[in-house]
Amino acid sequence: MHFDLDIDQGGVMKLRRIQDLDMRGKDVLLRLDLNVPMKGDEITDETRINAALPTIEYVAKNSRRFAICSHLGRPKGQPDPKYSLEPVGSRLAEILDKEVVFFTDYATEPTKPVLDQMTESQFMLLENLRFHPGEKLNDVDFSRRLAAGFDCYVDDAFGTVHRSHASVVGVTKGFEPDRCVAGFLIQKETEVMEKLISAPKAPFTVVMGGAKVSDKIAVILKLLDVCNNLLIGGAMAYTFLKFNGASVGSSRVEDDCFDLVESIYSQAEKRNVRITLPCDHTAASEFSETSPAVEVNEKDIPPGLMGLDIGPKTIEDFSRVIKASGTVFWNGPMGVFEWPEFSLGSCGIAKAMAESSAETIVGGGDSVAAVNQVGLAANMSHISTGGGASLEFLEGKALPGLRVLAF
Ligand code: ADP
Ligand code: MG
Numbered sequence: 001m002h003f004d005l006d007i008d009q010g011g012v013m014k015l016r017r018i019q020d021l022d023m024r025g026k027d028v029l030l031r032l033d034l035n036v037p038m039k040g041d042e043i044t045d046e047t048r049i050n051a052a053l054p055t056i057e058y059v060a061k062n063s064r065r066f067a068i069c070s071h072l073g074r075p076k077g078q079p080d081p082k083y084s085l086e087p088v089g090s091r092l093a094e095i096l097d098k099e100v101v102f103f104t105d106y107a108t109e110p111t112k113p114v115l116d117q118m119t120e121s122q123f124m125l126l127e128n129l130r131f132h133p134g135e136k137l138n139d140v141d142f143s144r145r146l147a148a149g150f151d152c153y154v155d156d157a158f159g160t161v162h163r164s165h166a167s168v169v170g171v172t173k174g175f176e177p178d179r180c181v182a183g184f185l186i187q188k189e190t191e192v193m194e195k196l197i198s199a200p201k202a203p204f205t206v207v208m209g210g211a212k213v214s215d216k217i218a219v220i221l222k223l224l225d226v227c228n229n230l231l232i233g234g235a236m237a238y239t240f241l242k243f244n245g246a247s248v249g250s251s252r253v254e255d256d257c258f259d260l261v262e263s264i265y266s267q268a269e270k271r272n273v274r275i276t277l278p279c280d281h282t283a284a285s286e287f288s289e290t291s292p293a294v295e296v297n298e299k300d301i302p303p304g305l306m307g308l309d310i311g312p313k314t315i316e317d318f319s320r321v322i323k324a325s326g327t328v329f330w331n332g333p334m335g336v337f338e339w340p341e342f343s344l345g346s347c348g349i350a351k352a353m354a355e356s357s358a359e360t361i362v363g364g365g366d367s368v369a370a371v372n373q374v375g376l377a378a379n380m381s382h383i384s385t386g387g388g389a390s391l392e393f394l395e396g397k398a399l400p401g402l403r404v405l406a407f
Pocket of ligand 2: 364365366
């Protein structure tokens with residue numbers, strides 16, 4: 001299901017925008033991605049809340065009344081206190097200096113009477129959307145109940161625009177198309193990604209890593225059309241190295257992906273893209289956090305060892321290319337960054353990007369976590385809040401949540 005991106009003369013996707021919607025005297029339903037990491041009742045990372053603030057504040061200032069809705073975690077289509085949005089509501093109330101009206105019964109009770117009782121100093125938060133099976137099923141009745149009582153719909157949940165869920169897609173049927181608009185975060189995310197594939201400043205370097213070639217093949221092929229360098233690390237690198245005849249020991253290899261690797265090389269040759277693989281590794285005898293790190297100072301990994309991170313020479317090579325780039329896009333950690341001994345590669349890439357004067361963009365849940373781990377998020381030009389959504393956007397897929405906001 002591929003389509004050419006809806007790009008107009010200015011290179012901008014034609015989304016209906018929040019700043020073009022007159023919401024004076026209107027009641028607004030605001031879909032956000034408040035899927036923040038939690039430890040018990042405590043929010044451990046507020047990145048997603050902060051990313052949503054410009055839109056929340058704009059809606060708070062310009063609308064009559066508003067309700068926020070979001071998912072959190074993976075409850076199984078039924079209420080589960082572990083995934084309640086209540087702590088998020090309390091935090092929002094603090095930040096916005098407003099009182100939260102927490103509404104749980106919206107799937108069975110009408111929202112309107114509750115809205116009608118709200119004062120100016122209040123906002124509504126709907127309990128976790130995924131407590132209801134209708135959310136993921138994009139159920140017509142659930143969608144209608146979500147929309148009922150509101151005049152406009154604002155979506156700023158970039159992290160879910162690739163999902164055909166009720167609060168993303170179905171709900172828009174309850175409004176006139178021109179009353180469904182994109183918030184500031186969706187606009188920013190799509191602008192950055194669009195620029196990346198339409199007008200990146202050269203040289204454009206793509207750094208790819210992570211778990212699997214098969215997960216990333218579509219986005220790699222797409223980026224080969226526009227990039228100059230492709231640096232490959234992570235588990236993915238071993239499939240490439242083995243394809244080239246190197247020894248990879250017991251590293252993770254996807255033997256069924258050699259034809260994909262071949263297609264990447266042939267596309268790279270056509271497009272004159274230079275592909276660089278690791279020339280040394282940090283390895284271990286087994287896949288375990290406590291297994292001691294062993295330096296392998298050459299491309300070939302001896303039997304009995306598996307590559308769990310790129311080595312120091314590779315970090316240096318990759319960093320040099322990154323620093324000489326005009327644009328860098330990074331997706332997928334260079335190693336098992338969750339384990340300190342195998343996190344140096346990802347840490348090194350994050351540092352090189354932070355020091356580079358290039359436009360630097362990081363997408364992908366784990367890659368963003370790796371950047372946060374070393375505290376360098378603020379040094380990047382853009383950190384995508386939506387891992388899956390940003391990759392699918394770059395692949396050129398039609399994202400259902402954007403379709404419903406487009407002209
Ligand atoms: P992202 O979420 O940024 O798109 P992925 O989900 O594709 O990244 O991959 C992240 C995972 O890949 C991490 O859990 C990391 O531990 C794993 N990984 C990276 N390098 C290796 C390796 N050499 N061997 C095994 N797993 C790896
Ligand atoms: Mg991941």
